[in-house]
Amino acid sequence: MPDQEDAADAMFRALADRTRRDIMRRILAGEHSVSALAEHYPMSFAAVQKHVAVLERAGLLVKRRHGREQLASGDVEAIRSVASMLGDLEQIWRGRISRIDELLSTETTRTTETTNHPTPEEK
C-alpha cells in the first residue's frame, strides 16, 4: 500500500530531471511514441525509454498501444496533485502570518492561548 508520501516522493523525484520535465512538456502537448521522443535527446533510445518508465511509474504519464508503437501522453491530474501539495505548503505559511497578526493585535490583551505546539521558545 504505497501511501500519499510515497506518491509524492515518486512525482517530485521524476520531475527532478530536466530531460523528464522536457518529455512532460512534449507529451502534455500531445501523444508521442517513445522513439519519437528519443529523437530529441542526445542519448540512447534505452535511456529515454527508462525516463519514460520513471514518469509512468510516478503516474505522470500513461501509455497507449497503437500498433507497434507505444504512445505516451501526460496526465494533467497528476501535475495538479503535485501543485496542490505545494499549495498546502503555502497554506501553512499563511498560517504563520495570521498567527503573527494575531500576536500583534492582542499585544497587551493577555490571550490564554489556542496554540497546541510546545510554545515557540522566543527567548
Place this chain on the structure above:
Amino acid sequence: MPDQEDAADAMFRALADRTRRDIMRRILAGEHSVSALAEHYPMSFAAVQKHVAVLERAGLLVKRRHGREQLASGDVEAIRSVASMLGDLEQIWRGRISRIDELLSTETTRTTETTNHPTPEEK
C-alpha cells in the same frame, strides 16, 4: 551561472524526500533551529543538518544566526516558483485541448497548418 533549469532540478530534488518536505512544513510555520528540527526525526543530527543544507542550497529555506543557533525558515517565494513551473506545464496541456477544439471546429475546412513540429504521424 546556474540557469532556471538547474534551479528547478535542485528544488524538485530537494522536495523529493519526505523528511525534507516535513522540515519545510515546520519551517514554513515558523523558525526552528537545526537541533530543534533534529529532535523530530529518527536519525542523527548530522543527517538532519545535511537535509537542511540541501534545502538551503535549493533556495527553499534561509538561515539566520541567533546566538549559537542557526534559525531556519521556509521561503514561500521559492515554493511559489515551483508551483508556477507546474502551472506552466498545465498551461501546455490546455493548449492541447484548444488545438483539439480547433481541429474539431475546422474538420472539413482544410486549414494549412500552424504546427511546426514534424507532423504527428497519425497513420
Place this chain on the structure above:
DNA sequence: ACAACATACAACCATTCGGTTGTATGTTGT
C-alpha cells in the same frame, strides 16, 4: 515469410544520495 522497426529489459559502470561516526570551530552560561 521475413527484414526492419518499436519496445522492453538485463547487465554493467560511474556518480550521487542518504545515512553513519568522528572531529573541528564558535558561542554561551556559570
Place this chain on the structure above:
DNA sequence: ACAACATACAACCGAATGGTTGTATGTTGT
C-alpha cells in the same frame, strides 16, 4: 576560564540514479 551546547564538515558505506551496450520479443509492410 571552561564545560556544555549548536553547528559544520570530512570520510566512509550501501543503495539508488542516469547512462551505456546487448539481447529478446512483438508488430508491420512487402
